[in-house]
Amino acid sequence: MSNILVDLSSVVGKIKPMHAVNNGPHVSRGDQTRGNQELFRAARIPYARNHDAGFHAQYGGEHTVDIHAIFPDFDADVNDPNSYDFACTDKYIAECFEVGTEPFYRLGSKIEHGVKKYGTLPPKDFKKWAQICEHIIAHYTEGWADGFKYKIDYWEIWNEPDLDPDESTNKRCWGGTEVEFAELFVIASKHLKARFPHLKIGGPAIAWNEDWLERFFENIEKINGERLPIDFISWHWYGTSPKKMSEKGTRIYDIIRRFGYDGVESILNEWNYVRGWGDEWIYSIEQMISIKGASFICACMCSAQLNPDIDMLMYYDARPCAMNGLFDFYTMRALKGYYSIVMFSHLFELKNQVMATSDDEDIYTVCASNGEKSSMLACYYTDDDNEIKKTVNITFEGADMNGAKIYIVDADRSMALCKELSVKDNSVTITLMRNSFVLIEK
Numbered sequence: 366m367s368n369i370l371v372d373l374s375s376v377v378g379k380i381k382p383m384h385a386v387n388n389g390p391h392v393s394r395g396d397q398t399r400g401n402q403e404l405f406r407a408a409r410i411p412y413a414r415n416h417d418a419g420f421h422a423q424y425g426g427e428h429t430v431d432i433h434a435i436f437p438d439f440d441a442d443v444n445d446p447n448s449y450d451f452a453c454t455d456k457y458i459a460e461c462f463e464v465g466t467e468p469f470y471r472l473g474s475k476i477e478h479g480v481k482k483y484g485t486l487p488p489k490d491f492k493k494w495a496q497i498c499e500h501i502i503a504h505y506t507e508g509w510a511d512g513f514k515y516k517i518d519y520w521e522i523w524n525e526p527d528l529d530p531d532e533s534t535n536k537r538c539w540g541g542t543e544v545e546f547a548e549l550f551v552i553a554s555k556h557l558k559a560r561f562p563h564l565k566i567g568g569p570a571i572a573w574n575e576d577w578l579e580r581f582f583e584n585i586e587k588i589n590g591e592r593l594p595i596d597f598i599s600w601h602w603y604g605t606s607p608k609k610m611s612e613k614g615t616r617i618y619d620i621i622r623r624f625g626y627d628g629v630e631s632i633l634n635e636w637n638y639v640r641g642w643g644d645e646w647i648y649s650i651e652q653m654i655s656i657k658g659a660s661f662i663c664a665c666m667c668s669a670q671l672n673p674d675i676d677m678l679m680y681y682d683a684r685p686c687a688m689n690g691l692f693d694f695y696t697m698r699a700l701k702g703y704y705s706i707v708m709f710s711h712l713f714e715l716k717n718q719v720m721a722t723s724d725d726e727d728i729y730t731v732c733a734s735n736g737e738k739s740s741m742l743a744c745y746y747t748d749d750d751n752e753i754k755k756t757v758n759i760t761f762e763g764a765d766m767n768g769a770k771i772y773i774v775d776a777d778r779s780m781a782l783c784k785e786l787s788v789k790d791n792s793v794t795i796t797l798m799r800n801s802f803v804l805i806e807k
Contacts, residue, residue, distance in 0.1 A: 366794075367725035367757045371732050373739050374763030375720040380733050382677050383666040384709040385412035385469070387635065388684035389461035391423055391697055398423075401697040405683075406464040408703065409710040413461050414469040414634050414679050416524055416570075417476065421684050425453025431474045433484040436497045443496045446510035458505065458515065467516060469634070469679065470505075471570070472498045472553075473523040476537050487541035491549045495556040498522075502561060520561075521599055521634075522553050522568035527577035543577065547584035551593060558594040567597035570634060575616060582624035597630035597676075603639035605748045607661070607668035607729065610636065611675070618674035634679035636665065637688050640748075653690040656776045657746075659701035660800035662690065663774075664746035666709050667729035670718065680706070704780045708772070708804040711740045719763075728757055728797075739764060743795070744802035752799045759805070761791040766807050769793075775801035 393400035418430040428434050428450065441448035461468050474484025488494035502520060504512035526539035526546045539546055550569060557566045571578050578600070585593055600617050602610050610633070618631050638661045639649045652658045662680065669675040682688045690702035712718075712733035721732035721741060732741035745755050767790070771783040775798050786793060788805070795803060 367723065367728045367755050369721060369723050369728065369730050369743060369757060369759045370762070371741060371759065372720040372762045373732070373734050373766070376717045376734075377720050378673075378718045380713045380716060380718050380731075381670055381675075382411040382713065383669050384408075384410060384706045384713060385414070385634075385677055385679040386410055386683040386691070386706070387414045387416055387679055387681045388418055388421070388424070389413040389415070389457065389466055389468070390464050391421075391685055391692070392460050394423065399697045401692050402460075402464055404692070404697075404699055404703065405466065408706045409714070410464075410466045410683075410706060411713070412469045412519070412677070412679065413466045413683065414471055414521070415457070416471040416635075417682065417684060418457060419475045420686070424457045424684070429453040429457050430471070431484050432472060432494070432497060432501070433474060435501060439489055439493070443493055443500065449500065449504070449510060451504060451510065451512070455513075462515065467518070469519040469521065470517055471521045471524055472501070474538075476525065476528075478537060480535065482536075482540055485536070485538055485540050487539075487545050487549065491552045492556070494549065495553040498553060498557060499560050502557065502564070506561070506564070517564075519565045519567070519597070520557065521570060522550055522566070524570045525572035525601065526569050527574040528572040538572070543580055544584055547581060547588055550581075551585050551588045554593050554595060555589075558596075565596035565630070567595050567629070567632075568599055570599040570601065572601050575620065578617070578620050582620065582626075586624070592625055595626060595629055597632050598626070599632045599634045601635035602633055603635075603637055605638060605640050605661070607664040607746065608726070610665055611668045611672045614669065614672050614675040630676040631674055632677045632679065633669065633675060634677070635681040636678060637681050637690070650687050653688055654700055654702070656701045656774070657800045658690040659705050659774060660744055660746040660802055662702050663705040663708070663742060663744040663802045664729040666705065667731045667742060667744060670731045699779070701774055701779065704774045705802065707780065708742055708774075708802070711804060711806060712742060715740060725755070725757075728755065734764070738807065739766065740804060740806035742802060742804055743797070745797040746800055754796055754798045756794060756796050758794045759792060761788070766791055766805070769805050769807035771795070772804045773801065774803075780804070
């Protein structure tokens, strides 16, 4: 038997926004389309990073979010509102706010797999590119060019500049060299932070290469000569082990500290279940949309919550695509993974994390309380498809949880109330099938 001990009187920190995502709701445009706005709103997702929004027609497709889409003629006057095309991005961002989700704006371009590149090539003038970004931020936060005064705190410079090495041909995210990228980042981050000191400016959303991140810090130090005004470092990870995800988060922050940036936020803003990109890619997609993928989401959120070196997770992707384990591609109905996000939102709203420990490495748990109400997640996740079930005893201390409601997500149930289970004498014993999770709250 596995055991979880919860002390509701012992506050150990704050619940962090581990249930953020990439991209916002899919809005119905007519009688032959379907939307997920109500489900999105009900999940209470705190942030939606808008990277790769340009792949989805309902967001505005090629005319949305990316810098070269909003400012299509780089030779145009950077100060002239007529040089900008905000229409589709305005609509997309408004639809995010309508469901209660704040955009996390990626400044740059979506990944480009085609034979010709459009937005991933180095800008002709790094200073002008920074000024274009400045005007986009002003449009959405200060009302410039008939814009808005939205609360959009996070502004991220570029995406995955390390994905392909310098010597590669047909590079997918950054067409220049490592040094050129560092030059762009120094110019853009200094310019934007000076113009908007109250906003969070950061990046660079590295794909995988920790050695590249070290060289990035070395290069910006050589170029700038002093510490840059960076508010967050973003990075990506795909795999099958929540433990390895957490270990990477610690390694990333070790690099951040070593270069004198201790205190900046560390944000994992692309992640999902991936066993392999080659022969195992189809298997990976199948798991993303299954109960296994849902349990993986839940386990990763719990694991990252317990790691002080990770400040936010942003699941990739809520956009209708193969990597969306939250909403069915065809109907926009909720998949099993959606309920992991919903359950974590129950914890997030209680703000305070309280002590909860598991003696089983495959049983993940996090508990939250505001002193009056308490909620806990317990998840059994394993990548071993031969495992069957585990019996878990959960004991509560520090407050009365007798009579608490228990909701379960497994292969057969989707956040169903377990009428056959109840907390008595401040404990409950639950049998969890492989890859399933429960929410207990009172």
